[in-house]
Amino acid sequence: MITKLQNFFLKHNKWLFGGLLVVIIVTFVLTIGPQSFFGSGGSQQRQALKYYGYDLSSQADQRAMGFTAEISAILHPELRLRREQLMDYAYLRVAALGLANQLGIPDPDKEALAKFVETLQIFQDPQSGEFSAEAYQRMIEALQSNARFDRESVALVLREDYRISKVREALGGPVYALPFESQQDFIDRETSYTVALATFDYESFSPELEASDEALNQYYMENPSRYEIPETISVTGLLFEAEAYLDEAPMPDAGALETFFAVRKAQYTPQPEEGAEPVEITLDEVREQVVSDWRLEQAAKIAAKKSEQFSLKIWQDGVLLDSDAYKALLDEFKIRTMPIPAYSRDQAPSIPEAPAELLNSMWIYTSNPARYFSDIAQTANGAVVLVTNGITEARMPEFEEVREAVTGDYNLAEKRRLFAEKGAEYKQSIEAGLEGSSFSELASSLGLTVEELDSFTGLNLPTQLRGGPLWEQVRYLEAGSLTDMVLQANEGIFAYVAERSIPEIDTESEAYQTFLSQRNLAMNQSMGWARLREITDQSLNALLGPRGEVE
Structure with a gap:
């Protein structure tokens, strides 16, 4: 319907x-x-x-x-x-x-x-x-x-x-x-192939590379974006840690302690030996540790509140970074400072005490001298606030400063170029000898690894031809043809089409x-x-x- x-x-x-x-x-x-x-x-x-x-x-x-x-x-x-x-x-x-x-x-x-x-x-x-x-x-x-x-x-x-x-x-x-489109799709799906692959290993290819200063300098000048040192920001972490406020954490009453222990009982229960019955732990047996953990949790909550009070005070009082008043507040709030390595906009460091979101947000706090501090982020041990120390502008280093990096990049580019040239030579050698020898013999004689695939159709491609550019060359080649070398992962691959059979189309057939x-x-x-x-x-x-x- x-x-x-x-x-x-x-x-x-x-x-x-x-x-x-x-x-x-x-x-x-x-x-x-x-x-x-x-x-x-x-x-x-x-x-x-x-x-x-x-x-x-x-x-x-x-x-x-x-x-x-x-x-x-x-x-x-x-x-x-x-x-x-x-x-x-x-x-x-x-x-x-x-x-x-x-x-x-x-x-x-x-x-x-x-x-x-x-x-x-x-x-x-x-x-x-x-x-x-x-x-x-x-x-x-x-x-x-x-x-x-x-x-x-x-x-x-x-x-x-x-x-x-x-x-x-x-x-x-x-x-x-x-009709032409449908018929062509049917042909593509039902055409059968017999294909052999030859693999040229990139990792084992070791050409002699010796770059002159002139070639390195030219490569450096032609690829400035590779070596530009990006804009970076300098940040300091202000850590409000539970340990600093333990003396302000109260002792738990009996009810609070029992609830705390009941929720976390598993962490105080020792793992039994293999085959042994689980040990039933009581609060009295681990009371001292439970009291310590309870007070540490309360101290972490106090630390989080202190971070709010600190942020509010420096904002309301207009306290400037590194001023005497600022340093006095660091002491008053028992803050531990944590220097953070300078980082660029797209490469914030991985630091357990400072979430990546907070680090990335610091770029918006560089233009207002009065708002140099971040929002507050909760941590497992309290809270953290970040303050910005300024931005270092991007710069283009001198060649000698990055010579080692340029040499590495140049050698890598040269190896790839020579690998492609060697692949082209291998193709010429194989094609020149195909009339007198088999593809497998020729490829093996050149040191390539040969794999002969089972016959397949366009509908059921072998794993080696799925998801890569090699099949786009294979599917249109006539029998007896060889593809160019295609780089997949760290290998150069040639495909030789031994047979290609195109089906007859009967538009009235059940298939x-x-x-x-x-x-x-x-x-x-x-x-x-x-x-x-x-x-x-x-x-x-x-x-x-x-x-x-x-x-």
């Missing part, structure tokens, strides 16, 4: 389908926006951020969305989702399920769900491209081995992903492609019709994703504002 409707709309009334998308967005804004379109809502309405049945201001709802999105991302590795993209994917899934409700797409029955599962790439045999019951069982068992993922959750996500696929199908619309159906479905799903992304972005912007942040 849905397919017929969307086909009709897109073929004959494209403006109507576009209008449908507008109606969906407007309906979303009117029904789930943070404030009623028809009048002011109560305070509870304004606080809730309703998004297709979820409240984005609720951490529990955010976790629920992220949980199902995480399972879905595992089941769809072809999406190549990174961890930082997971929440965006969660929003998209929720929007798609909301649209599924509006379009009346039901949950799948057992038969429909089984057919959908068989189409998922993760459950298919990589060689045949068909559903593999073994691959399915392995993945389900792997998911269930994680205590967070139970069978019910996985089944729920599969049902949701089925409905989402139907939304993508409806939004994607019919697919139109020129071609199956391919055409799969190709059109993939294009439909791709367009569906794009339109679903537009709807998700617009609905989130309507709810959260252009930056998509919950305020």
Whole structure:
């Protein structure tokens, strides 16, 4: 029903389908926006951020969305989702399920769900491209081995992903492609190859390198950005540490101490020897240590408060950096100063006592003499405030100052150039001898490592040709041809195409019709994703504002 409707709309009334998308967005804004379109809502309405049945201001709802999105991302590795993209994917899934409700797409029955599962790439045999019951069982068992993922959750996500696929199908619309394009794609997929690889190891390539002063100077002049010393900032850390305020920490009463011990009992319980029963520890047995830890925790809280008092005082009193009043405050607040190595804008040092965010923020405190100190950052032992000591401008060092670095860079560039030249020589030698010898013999005689691959098609590439530029050369070469050397990782690789067989195309055959159906479905799903992304972005912007942040 849905397919017929969307086909009709897109073929004959494209403006109507576009209008449908507008109606969906407007309906979303009117029904789930943070404030009623028809009048002011109560305070509870304004606080809730309703998004297709979820409240984005609720951490529990955010976790629920992220949980199902995480399972879905595992089941769809072809999406190549990174961890930082997971929440965006969660929003998209929720929007798609909301649209599924509006379009009346039901949950799948057992038969429909089984057919959908068989189409998922993760459950298919990589060689045949068909559903593999073994691959399915392995993945389900792997998911269930994680205590967070139970069978019910996985089944729920599969049902949701089925409905989402139907939304993508409806939004994607019919697919139109020129017959030539479809036929060429079929040829690319079904063409078979027999290929041998020869590898030239970069690491073991050791040409003689002896650079003259003239060559080094020229390289230095041609690559100034490599040697410019960037602008750096000098910063000092002011540490408010718990140990400095232990004398201000009170002794705990019995109730507070018992609660503290109960929460942290595991850290005071010794690890039993292998095979022995766990030891039950009591508060009386470790009382002295527990009291010490409790007071240290209180001292850390006092240290954090002291950092607030210090910052407020130097701001209100206009205390200048390194003045007598400033030095007196350092003593009064028992502050330990910590020099921090100068750093550039894109290379803040890694320091346990000072978060990277705080270090990066210091660049905004260099122009106002009255505000030379940072915000406060909590630490495990209290708090830290940073003060800026000034900026050192960027400069271009003299050649002699960076001679060693220039020499290293020049030699590296020369080695790469000579490696490429040697690769070109090897190709000429191999091509010149192919009429009388085999590729493997010629490549081996030159010291290259040879690997003969099993025959394959464009649909099922061997691992060695996936994800790199080598296949883009191989796929268009005639039989008996050799690629240029391609640098992958630390190796130069040649590919020799021994055989290349292009299939005959029968556009009426079952194989071609199956391919055409799969190709059109993939294009439909791709367009569906794009339109679903537009709807998700617009609905989130309507709810959260252009930056998509919950305020």
